[in-house]
Amino acid sequence: MNTMAPPEMRDLARRLLTYEDLAGKTSESKEAAILRVYEKLRRSLGEFVGVAGFQSLASRALALARPEAPSLGAARVTEDGYLQGLGETENQFDLENDRAGEGGTILIARLLGLLRTFLGEALTLSLLRNAWPGEAFDDRNSAHGRKA
Amino acid sequence: MSNQDKVKINKLPTGVPGLDEIMGGGLPEFSFNIVAGAPGSGKTTLAHQFVFANATPERPALYFTVLGESAIKMLRYQQQYTFFDPAKLPEAIRFINLSQVVLEKDLGAVLEQITDEVEKTNPAVVVVDSFRTMVRKPQSDMELQSFIQRLALFLASWQATTFLIGEYAEDELRDNPIFTVADGLFWLRQTPERNSIVRKLQIIKLRGQDSVPGLHTFRITDAGVQAFSRTFGLTGHLKDPPSHRRLCFGIPELDKMLGGGVREGDSVLVAGSSGTGKSVLATQFIAEGIRQGEPGIVAVFEERPQAYAERATSLGLDLETPQKEGKLTILYLRPLDLSVDETMHSILDAVQKIGAKRLVIDSLAGFEMALSPGFRADFRESLYRMIFALTGIGVTILSTVEVDESFTEFPFSTYSISFLTDDIIRLRYVSIDGQLRKIMVVIKMRGGNHAKDIREYEITSKGVVILGRRLTNYQGLISGIPTYSDRSDSTEEPSLDTGIEHKT
Numbered sequence: 001m002n003t004m005a006p007p008e009m010r011d012l013a014r015r016l017l018t019y020e021d022l023a024g025k026t027s028e029s030k031e032a033a034i035l036r037v038y039e040k041l042r043r044s045l046g047e048f049v050g051v052a053g054f055q056s057l058a059s060r061a062l063a064l065a066r067p068e069a070p071s072l073g074a075a076r077v078t079e080d081g082y083l084q085g086l087g088e089t090e091n092q093f094d095l096e097n098d099r100a101g102e103g104g105t106i107l108i109a110r111l112l113g114l115l116r117t118f119l120g121e122a123l124t125l126s127l128l129r130n131a132w133p134g135e136a137f138d139d140r141n142s143a144h145g146r147k148a
Numbered sequence: 149m150s151n152q153d154k155v156k157i158n159k160l161p162t163g164v165p166g167l168d169e170i171m172g173g174g175l176p177e178f179s180f181n182i183v184a185g186a187p188g189s190g191k192t193t194l195a196h197q198f199v200f201a202n203a204t205p206e207r208p209a210l211y212f213t214v215l216g217e218s219a220i221k222m223l224r225y226q227q228q229y230t231f232f233d234p235a236k237l238p239e240a241i242r243f244i245n246l247s248q249v250v251l252e253k254d255l256g257a258v259l260e261q262i263t264d265e266v267e268k269t270n271p272a273v274v275v276v277d278s279f280r281t282m283v284r285k286p287q288s289d290m291e292l293q294s295f296i297q298r299l300a301l302f303l304a305s306w307q308a309t310t311f312l313i314g315e316y317a318e319d320e321l322r323d324n325p326i327f328t329v330a331d332g333l334f335w336l337r338q339t340p341e342r343n344s345i346v347r348k349l350q351i352i353k354l355r356g357q358d359s360v361p362g363l364h365t366f367r368i369t370d371a372g373v374q375a376f377s378r379t380f381g382l383t384g385h386l387k388d389p390p391s392h393r394r395l396c397f398g399i400p401e402l403d404k405m406l407g408g409g410v411r412e413g414d415s416v417l418v419a420g421s422s423g424t425g426k427s428v429l430a431t432q433f434i435a436e437g438i439r440q441g442e443p444g445i446v447a448v449f450e451e452r453p454q455a456y457a458e459r460a461t462s463l464g465l466d467l468e469t470p471q472k473e474g475k476l477t478i479l480y481l482r483p484l485d486l487s488v489d490e491t492m493h494s495i496l497d498a499v500q501k502i503g504a505k506r507l508v509i510d511s512l513a514g515f516e517m518a519l520s521p522g523f524r525a526d527f528r529e530s531l532y533r534m535i536f537a538l539t540g541i542g543v544t545i546l547s548t549v550e551v552d553e554s555f556t557e558f559p560f561s562t563y564s565i566s567f568l569t570d571d572i573i574r575l576r577y578v579s580i581d582g583q584l585r586k587i588m589v590v591i592k593m594r595g596g597n598h599a600k601d602i603r604e605y606e607i608t609s610k611g612v613v614i615l616g617r618r619l620t621n622y623q624g625l626i627s628g629i630p631t632y633s634d635r636s637d638s639t640e641e642p643s644l645d646t647g648i649e650h651k652t
Binding site: 046047049050052053057118120123126127130 | 219234235239
């Protein structure tokens with residue numbers, strides 16, 4: 001079992017976060033972009049795997065992400081699949097260490113990694129294209145390798 | 149009403165090789181169909197093949213999943229099949245999970261969600277997998293009937309062709325209202341037969357068009373479900389009726405005994421005990437055909453194609469080159485759970501691919517062994533269907549069969565199948581002058597006269613070679629233990645070709 005989210009999945013997650021960051025308002029927090037990416041994935045995946053299906057995947061992703069990102073300590077996935085508690089932690093030290101919002105990136109990367117594990121790259125990218133119709137995903141510069 | 153006035157029902161490709169032929173061309177457009185069977189029978193795979201064959205971004209497919217196999221696992225497994233095209237997801241094929249509404253609400257809400265999605269998407273194909281779990285919650289018969297009726301009406305009105313998938317038992321056929329409403333009912337079964345598993349498909353009901361009745365075997369491979377019609381199917385194959393040509397073995401004396409060769413489209417049986425040269429004769433028949441420009445197929449069951457070709461090389465017959473040139477196919481059919489329909493399908497494919505005129509089945513015993521036990525019981529009937537179908541399109545079949553050598557009988561075959569054959573050539577051992585020698589006789593030729601001679605032959609490096617003249621100095625040759633009867637003083641020496649009318 002990988003103890004770190006795969007680099008190509010981190011790149012893909014960052015790309016989605018950048019896309020949502022640019023699409024949002026400049027005054028928005030980093031968490032807002034993370035939540036928007038998560039929400040798009042929840043809606044898109046929830047349609048075909050169902051609420052319970054998405055909730056299971058997201059919980060697993062969170063469990064995998066936590067050891068890498070202590071700032072996710074207070075985050076939880078609700079029964080409906082929503083993400084709560086992002087950016088909240090009892091340990092201020094963890095939060096300060098995560099100023100770059102890496103915790104959210106790792107969570108998204110883990111979720112994308114699970115999709116790739118179960119469905120393969122082609123289907124994962126198809127699903128992302130559906131959720132982000134304006135964004136061009138292709139095998140070479142996203143999931144498989146780093147962006148050129 | 150004249151044919152011009154009748155509405156034309158379009159037929160959609162099922163995406164399942166062989167099934168369109170069974171259904172007379174495809175699935176009726178806008179029909180409301182049930183795919184029923186036990187878990188593992190191939191229902192979901194069949195539905196996926198239909199979906200991938202028909203869905204387009206303009207007229208997509210909606211695939212509703214309910215409680216059973218999770219969509220994520222379904223896609224994980226289904227994408228292993230070659231028909232699965234990930235580029236079709238999600239524009240042309242959309243998966244929608246209905247678990248929550250099914251669990252938390254009533255059938256009215258389920259119908260409402262399906263209605264919403266269909267109105268939004270305008271799909272050409274709708275699949276509900278599994279419909280059985282969707283209606284499992286306790287409800288009155290009227291509620292259920294009303295739901296099914298409204299669903300069927302709605303989906304047909306929206307011009308969708310529908311598949312409802314369900315794990316139904318056959319005793320539900322009488323009472324479950326779903327079977328009354330359905331236009332098409334496909335039942336998939338898999339049954340163990342000793343150590344083999346046989347899959348069979350039955351189209352119990354198909355409104356609006358004919359289908360081939362009966363149980364059709366099918367197989368699930370990397371390519372998904374593949375069905376094998378019990379007959380040629382309803383879409384037909386190109387007919388190439390046999391002419392009155394004679395096909396030679398390339399063994400001059402034998403061809404003479406056969407009145408110039410076997411008639412095109414005949415079924416020839418070469419019977420003899422082990423080592424009498426049945427396979428050698430069969431190989432010479434195929435090789436001569438190729439020499440004459442007649443492509444051939446050899447279906448082998450007891451040895452691999454490479455070994456078969458190498459043995460031919462030892463007889464001076466080159467089977468490698470014609471294989472490379474597409475004039476010969478050596479089919480190796482060894483699995484022990486084949487059906488005759490599947491074998492026939494493989495042979496027919498090969499016949500059509502290379503335009504084969506000659507077919508060798510070497511041997512019937514090997515063929516029978518390759519079948520699953522249940523099909524062995526019907527071997528004679530199945531063989532009849534296969535021979536009838538293949539000779540009907542002008543293929544000349546030579547089958548070899550091993551018979552137990554007996555010194556009190558002269559059997560032609562252990563299968564009582566001589567009625568299936570037009571021509572029979574019998575090979576056997578005889579004890580003469582302290583040697584075990586071989587004799588050959590043409591027992592039967594349905595289409596004409598043949599020599600009555602019993603001829604001695606040898607198997608040499610050139611194959612079967614018929615020796616000298618007929619054996620006139622022995623009585624009781626076919627018993628295998630003849631007695632010497634010197635007729636050297638006899639002035640009467642009947643012609644070797646007595647009874648033959650040359651019609652070459």
